Amino acid sequence: xxxxxxxxxxxxxxxxxxxxxxxxxxxxxxxxxxLDPPIENGIAVNFGTMDYGSGNIQPKEKIRSEPKxxxxxxxxxxxxxxxxxxxxxxxxxxVLTSEVEETIKIKxxxxxxxxxxxxxxxAQLEAERMAREKRVAEERIKxxxxxxxxxxxxxxxxxxxxxxxxxxxxGDDNKAGDKGQPDGNPYATSYYGVPGNGNGTGGYGLKGRxxxxxxxxxxxxxxxxxxxxxxxxxxxxxxxxxxxxVKGTTNNAPCLLQPAKETAQLHRWNLDANAPxxxxxxxxxxxxxxx
Numbered sequence: 001x002x003x004x005x006x007x008x009x010x011x012x013x014x015x016x017x018x019x020x021x022x023x024x025x026x027x028x029x030x031x032x033x034x035l036d037p038p039i040e041n042g043i044a045v046n047f048g049t050m051d052y053g054s055g056n057i058q059p060k061e062k063i064r065s066e067p068k069x070x071x072x073x074x075x076x077x078x079x080x081x082x083x084x085x086x087x088x089x090x091x092x093x094x095v096l097t098s099e100v101e102e103t104i105k106i107k108x109x110x111x112x113x114x115x116x117x118x119x120x121x122x123a124q125l126e127a128e129r130m131a132r133e134k135r136v137a138e139e140r141i142k143x144x145x146x147x148x149x150x151x152x153x154x155x156x157x158x159x160x161x162x163x164x165x166x167x168x169x170x171g172d173d174n175k176a177g178d179k180g181q182p183d184g185n186p187y188a189t190s191y192y193g194v195p196g197n198g199n200g201t202g203g204y205g206l207k208g209r210x211x212x213x214x215x216x217x218x219x220x221x222x223x224x225x226x227x228x229x230x231x232x233x234x235x236x237x238x239x240x241x242x243x244x245x246v247k248g249t250t251n252n253a254p255c256l257l258q259p260a261k262e263t264a265q266l267h268r269w270n271l272d273a274n275a276p277x278x279x280x281x282x283x284x285x286x287x288x289x290x291x
Contacts, residue, residue, distance in 0.1 A: 206269060208275065212270055214267045214268075217260075219256055222289065223251060223287065224287050226248070226284060226286050227244050227257060228283075229261055230244075230246045230280070230282055231280070231281050231282060232279070232280055233280075233281060234279075236271055237269035237272070239264055244261045245260075260283075260285040263285050267283060
């Protein structure tokens with residue numbers, strides 16, 4: 001055969017054939033056996049046609065049974081059935097039901113009160129928190145404003161040290177403050193008082209000092225108007241500094257500013273050793289044509 005072309009295949013085929021033959025012989029001789037008919041199992045039961053009996057003679061058919069005499073017994077008098085007393089139980093049920101309902105209502109009321117208390121407590125805590133945050137914010141804003149004010153005071157020379165409560169700065173000096181006089185008009189054009197009218201000079205604004213001498217230098221141009229000159233006067237009464245054209249001036253023509261400055265420098269005040277070393281005032285010079 002072509003499939004038994006090797007020695008190993010031939011040995012395997014021979015061995016397989018022998019094993020199968022042995023198995024077939026074993027199954028033929030020692031296979032499973034059975035009995036015909038099979039052996040009965042269980043417990044044998046006696047023949048009979050009734051649920052009771054006595055004696056040793058086994059009848060082959062159904063026997064005839066005689067009716068048994070039953071002595072009649074006197075019938076007991078029927079007693080009326082007693083109805084259960086429900087009249088007493090109903091009130092008990094009603095009372096129990098009522099108590100249960102009252103208990104439920106009490107529990108509901110307590111639960112509603114507890115929830116209301118919780119809501120009120122939460123609202124109170126929220127209000128306290130908002131008030132606390134508002135106070136903190138106001139305090140922070142106040143601190144920031146105070147810090148800004150102190151910084152500004154240190155920068156411009158101490159506005160916050162004044163007795164007033166208003167803020168701002170107005171004047172023609174290089175130092176912060178509100179230049180003018182306490183009894184003056186905030187809308188006036190001059191820092192030193194009401195300028196004089198007509199041709200000449202006036203104003204001054206030097207408290208405690210009296211004018212000793214004054215002069216006037218005429219303009220050399222076809223211009224007229226009012227020139228306010230800021231002056232600084234020493235203890236000897238002489239003008240040590242004159243600045244023409246400050247606030248209140250109506251004509252800033254150069255041909256008016258120079259004669260106004262020379263006019264202010266001609267002014268003399270009384271000698272006062274107790275006066276400030278530099279006392280600030282003003283001279284108002286009114287120029288008119290033909291005068």
